[in-house]
Amino acid sequence: MNSSDRIKQLQLEIEKERSNIKNCTHSFGTPYYDPETVKEPYGSLQIGRGSDPYWGPEGYRDVKKDRWTRKCITCGYEQHTNVLEPVIIEHKPKF
Numbered sequence: 001m002n003s004s005d006r007i008k009q010l011q012l013e014i015e016k017e018r019s020n021i022k023n024c025t026h027s028f029g030t031p032y033y034d035p036e037t038v039k040e041p042y043g044s045l046q047i048g049r050g051s052d053p054y055w056g057p058e059g060y061r062d063v064k065k066d067r068w069t070r071k072c073i074t075c076g077y078e079q080h081t082n083v084l085e086p087v088i089i090e091h092k093p094k095f
Contacts, residue, residue, distance in 0.1 A: 024075040034069040034080070037062050 001009075043058025067082050 021075040021077070024072060024077065026072045026077060027074060028070040028079070029073050031068045031070040034067050035064045036067045036080075038065055039063075 039060040040063040041057030041060055044055050045058040046053050047056050048054055065082060067080055068084075069078055069080050071078050
């Protein structure tokens with residue numbers, strides 16, 4: 001098999017995998033904690049002079065934000081969320 005045949009074969013395999021991903025019904029595994037780092041502005045700095053000054057952030061710092069991820073077992077698609085919901089396991093009488 002020469003190089004051009006190998007390239008064509010690999011392109012067909014790529015298209016097949018793309019089709020599998022596109023038509024996947026997504027069966028997700030267990031969600032896991034996956035924090036993300038975001039830039040958060042701090043301080044205030046005057047930009048410009050004269051009659052139209054405006055203020056912008058003095059700088060940015062890295063802040064970790066809570067995030068949970070779940071991944072499709074079949075195709076590897078990932079969904080992210082930062083919202084939690086309460087899960088009630090049982091009720092007990094209150095005296």
